[in-house]
Amino acid sequence: MMVWVLLGRACIGSSASQELPSVSCPAPHRSSLGRRGFIALTAGAGCALACGAGRPARAARPARELSFHSLRTGESLTAVYRENGRLLADGLAQLDYILRDYRTGDVRPIAAGLLDLVHELKQVMDYQDPIPVISGYRSPATNAMLAARSKRVAKNSYHLRGMAVDIRMPGRPLAELRDATLSLHRGGVGYYPESDFVHVDVGPVRSW
Numbered sequence: 054m055m056v057w058v059l060l061g062r063a064c065i066g067s068s069a070s071q072e073l074p075s076v077s078c079p080a081p082h083r084s085s086l087g088r089r090g091f092i093a094l095t096a097g098a099g100c101a102l103a104c105g106a107g108r109p110a111r112a113a114r115p116a117r118e119l120s121f122h123s124l125r126t127g128e129s130l131t132a133v134y135r136e137n138g139r140l141l142a143d144g145l146a147q148l149d150y151i152l153r154d155y156r157t158g159d160v161r162p163i164a165a166g167l168l169d170l171v172h173e174l175k176q177v178m179d180y181q182d183p184i185p186v187i188s189g190y191r192s193p194a195t196n197a198m199l200a201a202r203s204k205r206v207a208k209n210s211y212h213l214r215g216m217a218v219d220i221r222m223p224g225r226p227l228a229e230l231r232d233a234t235l236s237l238h239r240g241g242v243g244y245y246p247e248s249d250f251v252h253v254d255v256g257p258v259r260s261w
């Protein structure tokens with residue numbers, strides 16, 4: 054089993070800093086997020102200058118890190134994808150990669166809202182280990198193949214949009230993970246005890 058670990062690092066916005074050298078971003082599809090992030094940062098800095106020093110500084114928000122273990126490829130990965138509220142392109146690209154369609158090798162962006170949801174689930178469940186992933190992004194070809202094989206696979210699955218993952222948390226009852234996901238009211242929750250995973254997506258709130 055091949056196991057490899059990469060650490061996420063800051064990327065978006067770093068070219069705007071005088072202190073950091075620019076970092077190559079392997080995910081060009083995220084560059085628009087970077088520009089938005091930079092614009093927001095610039096606007097914030099302008100306010101800090103214009104609004105004076107009387108306002109207390111906003112506390113830094115802790116970085117968000119996720120660890121996944123792909124049960125399909127054997128790969129493991131830890132990446133920081135958000136820091137001070139800003140998305141980090143490099144960390145996102147690494148998470149996109151480990152959550153790729155392992156059958157075809159297709160890599161697509163995974164929704165940041167889904168990553169935030171999984172991050173919150175980790176906290177609610179107080180789960181620190183890498184999260185085993187059964188399925189992340191699915192290409193149209195893979196989803197069509199699976200849908201033809203099983204009526205339980207939706208033809209318009211949120212996996213196609215990078216908005217769903219199938220996960221478990223070893224050592225925790227699967228029903229506990231399902232209930233924790235339901236309690237967040239953030240999207241779809243599918244319970245598959247026979248296959249030992251919970252489907253989590255950031256589509257409309259629903260469950261099955």
Ligand SMILES: [Zn+2]
Nearest residue numbers: 217218219252
């Ligand atoms: Zn699923």
